[in-house]
Amino acid sequence: QSVLTQPPSASETPGQRVTISCSGSSSNIGSNTVNWYQQLPGTAPKLLIHRNNQRPSGVPDRFSGSKSGTLASLAISGLQSEDEADYYCAAWDDSLNGYVFGTGTKVTVL
Amino acid sequence: EVQLLESGGGLVQPGGSLRLSCAASGFTFSSYALSWVRQAPGKGLEWVSSISVSGGTTYYADSVKGRFTISRDNSKNTLYLQMNSLRAEDTAIYYCAKGTVTAVYYGVDVWGQGTTVTVSS
Numbered sequence: 001q002s003v004l005t006q007p008p009s010a011s012e013t014p015g016q017r018v019t020i021s022c023s024g025s026s027s028n029i030g031s032n033t034v035n036w037y038q039q040l041p042g043t044a045p046k047l048l049i050h051r052n053n054q055r056p057s058g059v060p061d062r063f064s065g066s067k068s069g070t071l072a073s074l075a076i077s078g079l080q081s082e083d084e085a086d087y088y089c090a091a092w093d094d095s096l097n098g099y100v101f102g103t104g105t106k107v108t109v110l
Numbered sequence: 111e112v113q114l115l116e117s118g119g120g121l122v123q124p125g126g127s128l129r130l131s132c133a134a135s136g137f138t139f140s141s142y143a144l145s146w147v148r149q150a151p152g153k154g155l156e157w158v159s160s161i162s163v164s165g166g167t168t169y170y171a172d173s174v175k176g177r178f179t180i181s182r183d184n185s186k187n188t189l190y191l192q193m194n195s196l197r198a199e200d201t202a203i204y205y206c207a208k209g210t211v212t213a214v215y216y217g218v219d220v221w222g223q224g225t226t227v228t229v230s231s
């Protein structure tokens with residue numbers, strides 16, 4: 001059972017903005033950096049955001065991350081059909097002494 | 111280009127063992143923490159284990175502690191996962207992943223394509 005909670009699904013029309021939340025606790029999000037991953041159907045996950053809000057080279061600036069206290073968020077603006085995927089947050093947990101993933105959010109472009 | 115190539119997956123009976131390997135290239139292998147992450151069919155991502163750059167410190171999820179052993183050979187640029195006492199609930203795609211930096215606490219960035227482990231009689 002994951003310690004990071006995400007909404008199971010999110011949807012929006014092309015061109016709009018969608019935001020995904022990731023709720024944790026003081027032992028994970030509250031004290032460590034958050035990463036976000038995108039997993040397209042049938043493929044391995046890909047790093048989207050690291051250290052809360054940093055985009056790796058090649059990731060469009062439509063994707064942005066933020067963190068406040070024990071809550072992290074991923075925003076996708078200018079939604080495109082190719083953004084349909086599962087999205088996961090993740091952070092190190094000091095109590096579990098391990099890396100924990102969120103429950104995952106399936107984004108659908110209507 | 112950073113590449114991670116897993117191998118060693120397959121079908122194994124409950125109680126059996128498997129050893130996964132992950133051959134790395136395109137980066138200074140000995141400078142990064144490494145991890146294994148798995149994904150059961152139709153389920154989300156589950157962290158399995160991580161290892162420090164030297165191999166001297168290892169971390170395990172409670173679900174595999176005492177049954178799985180992570181190790182690395184920096185001379186061969188290869189990561190391993192020895193899996194013993196396998197259970198049906200260990201059935202999953204196992205991904206090898208490179209740490210974002212030296213320390214394990216900052217998570218992973220590049221992932222391999224995965225190798226499938228099926229535990230069934």
